[in-house]
Amino acid sequence: MKYNNKNYTSLWYKNGVVKIIDQTLLPENFKIIDLTTTDDIINAIKTMKVRGAPLIGVAGAFGVYFAFKEYNGEDDHQKLNNKIIELKNSRPTAVNLQFAVDLVYDHALNTNYENPEEDALDKANELFDSEIKACKRIGEHGFKILNKLEVKEYINLLTHCNAGWLATVDYGTASSPVFEAAYRGLDIHVWVDETRPRNQGGKLTAWEYFHEDIPHTIITDNAGGHLMRNGEVDIVITGADRIALNGDTANKIGTYLKALAAYDNKIPFYIAAPISTIDFNMKSGKDIPIEIRSENEIKFSGNTPLNHTLSPALNHGFDVTPARLITGFITEKGIFTPEQLKELKNGKKQTSIT
C-alpha cells in the first residue's frame, strides 16, 4: 500500500537480503533496514521492528532460509535445529510464526535435500505471495459484509491495534475490507483505537489510513464503548494473533473489552485473519500463551515518563476474546462462524456464511 504515494509491501526479499520498514520508528521516521541473518530476523521480531501475526510468520519463513545458509556443514544439524527453535520462540502468542517456520523447515528437510537453502527460499517466497493473496481475498469477503450494513450516512468501523498492511505483507487483515470498500466507492470512516501501551493503532493504523486517504479518527482505548452506546459504530473488525479451534481468539490486549461492548450494543464483531492464524491443535483459548512484555512500555514513551515511574506496572500483550462474542471470522476462504471453524480442520466442504 501507499506511503507518500509510493507503493510498498511491509517486507520484501531481494538478492539475499530481507528488507523491512522499521515499525518502531513510525510514524515519525520511515526507514528501510536490511536483514541478512537468522539473528537479524529474530532480533527484528523480538524488538518489534517487524510485528503483526501474519508478517512475523513471513519474516520467520525467510529466517529459516538464512538458517540453512548459516548452518550448511556436515555437523550443523543440531545447531540448525536449535536456531529454528529459537526463531519459533522469538514471540510466543502468534501462531503464524510457528506455522510458517514449520512449513518452510519441513519443506526444506523433506524435499530431495540437494539444496535445502534454495528450497527454503522458494517456500518462503511462496508464503510471501500466498499471504498477499490471502489478505486481498479477506478484503473481498469483508467487503460483502460492509456492503450489506444498514448505516446512516457512511460506515463507521472501529478497529483495535494495527491489523493493517504493516501487520501483514500487504492489504492487512482487518484493514483489507476497508481498503476494498474505499476502492469500490463505499463511504467509510474508521475509529482507530490508540491501543496502549505501544500505540500501534494511533501510530501505525492511523499512519496507514492517512497515506491511503481513508477518513479516520484516533480515539483512546477507553472511548469505544461510549461511541457504541451512542450509535457511532456500525461494525468492529480486528485482527488476531491466534484463533483456537472453538473460536476463542487471542488478539492485542483490550480486544475482549471491545467485543463485550459490541455485544452489549448488538454491533457485529468480526475477526479478520488468514487461515494460518487458526491453531487447529488448540481446543480453546485458555491454553493460548499470553506474552508479558516490559513494564517500561507502560511507564515511558521514549524517555518521557507517562505514569508514576516508582510504581510497578504489569504489561500483558494480549487477551482472549471468547467465541460467544464473535459474529464471524473473515478469512481468505470465506466468512465463518466460530462453530464452523472445526469444519475447516476436518476438511469438510467449507460453508461460508456469506
Next chain:
Amino acid sequence: MKYNNKNYTSLWYKNGVVKIIDQTLLPENFKIIDLTTTDDIINAIKTMKVRGAPLIGVAGAFGVYFAFKEYNGEDDHQKLNNKIIELKNSRPTAVNLQFAVDLVYDHALNTNYENPEEDALDKANELFDSEIKACKRIGEHGFKILNKLEVKEYINLLTHCNAGWLATVDYGTASSPVFEAAYRGLDIHVWVDETRPRNQGGKLTAWEYFHEDIPHTIITDNAGGHLMRNGEVDIVITGADRIALNGDTANKIGTYLKALAAYDNKIPFYIAAPISTIDFNMKSGKDIPIEIRSENEIKFSGNTPLNHTLSPALNHGFDVTPARLITGFITEKGIFTPEQLKELKNGKKQTSIT
C-alpha cells in the same frame, strides 16, 4: 493523606487564600499554588489543576466566596450572577460543581444578607468539612463490602482513573475503602488503570497509593478484562462524576468497558460517591452532558508525540455506565442498589443494602 510522610488535604483555605496541589504537575513535581480570585478558581478547574468531581465542588464553593468579595458594590448583582454562572459552567459533566456553587450561593443570598461574603465562606468551609466526613464514611461503608469478599490470599481491587484523596478533599471516594481496609489490617492490592488520555490513574492514583504504602500495580486500560477473565480481580470500585436518578452513572471514559467486563465475569462493580454526586433532577444517564476535550491530550504528552499527529483525534472525557451493570453505590449514608436511589430523593427511610 500522606505525601512523603506528611499529611495533606488536596485543597485548604487560610486567610483569604485557597491553596491547592497543582495536579497537572504530579507525579513529577509537588507544587502548592495559591488561588485568590474567582477567575483563579475557574482557571484551576478548567486547566484541571484541581479536578475530581467532589474536589471541584469544594473549589467552586470557595469560588462563590471570592465572587462575593469581588462584586460587593450596589450595582454588582448582575456581574456577580454572571460570574457565578461562569463558575458553574467551568466544567460540564460533574454535578458536584453545580451542586456546591448553588448551595453556597443560595445560602449567602438567603441568609440575612448583612455579610454575604462571610456567609459564603462559612458555607464553603462547612462543605469542606462535610466532604471530608462523607469520604471517611464512604470508606467505612466500603470496608464492610471488602471485609466480606471471599478471596484467595488478598483482595484484588481494580479502579479506573483517580477517585482518590486528590479528587476529593481527603480520603477519596473509590480509594477510601482501600485506605480503610489497609488501616484495619486487610491485605489488599489495587490494579490501577492508567486511564488515558490524561493518565490520572497511572499518575495520580499510583502516586497516592505509593505514598500511603498500599500495594498496587499500574495496568493499561486495555488489561482489566484479561485480568478479570483470569480470576485476578475480586471487585471493581470507581468514582462518579454524575449519577442519574435511575442509577446510570457518568464517570471517566472507559468505566463502562470495565463494568461490562465485571458483569461478564460476575465480579461486583461498585460506584463510590458522596450523595452530592447524585443528580436527582436527571431521570437517566442519556441526558448527562459529556465533555469533549482537546485532541492534543490524545496526541501528545507534553511535547512528545504519542500517536500519528497528522491524523484527527476525538477526546470524550466521560462515558455513562448503565445502572444494570452496577452492583451498588457506596455513599456516606450507606450502600444502595440503583433502584434504591429514588428513595434517597423522596426522603423515605434509607434502606442500605449492608
